[in-house]
Amino acid sequence: MSPQSAETEAIRRITAHLKAVYDGRRTPGQVEAAMSAAEKHFEDSRIRDFVPVLVERRARSALDAAIMAEASDHGHVDRRSSDASHDPNVTALPVTPRAATRSPATGAVLRIARPPASGS
Template identity: 55%
Template sequence: MSFEPDEAEAIRRVAERLKAGFLGRRTAEQVDAAVRAALDRFEDSKVRNFIPVLVERRARAALEAASGPDRAGARPHGGLH
């Protein structure tokens, strides 16, 4: 998979935003994996203009939908153990 430099930078910024947004709930590795999986979905897309936006939406949805306890072991909605 080959990216234009601008697209690669935009994807890097997407990953950083998601890492900040999921800090304490998902690991950096989980965020990176979600971004890679979302990006793979668009590998053969010819029109690349909106790929970073679409990747961010898919990765965010995947991270929010991930089942089970998060990295910190907290329950959804801040519940106590």
């Protein structure tokens, strides 16, 4: 198998895998479009060994960002500051879009209560 056909086959398998992973959250056409855009980004790369992996990562990032944007538009993710953000006992940590899609309970900001400072 030529290197070009091996790359094409790897991208085809990744596309099929991502269609299954994003089933119910993205249409097959949206997955194909993300893969195509990611593949186009690397079309002039001279070293081709890692192109399929890089294409998959770029496509996943685009798909996850679209999911997060939709969740935010529908009020499922609160990106606004809340009263808790002004509480000195709460630390706000940003959560990556990919991590936020793994659990419906995770929002764009993870708030962690800090233990009270000792008075010694």
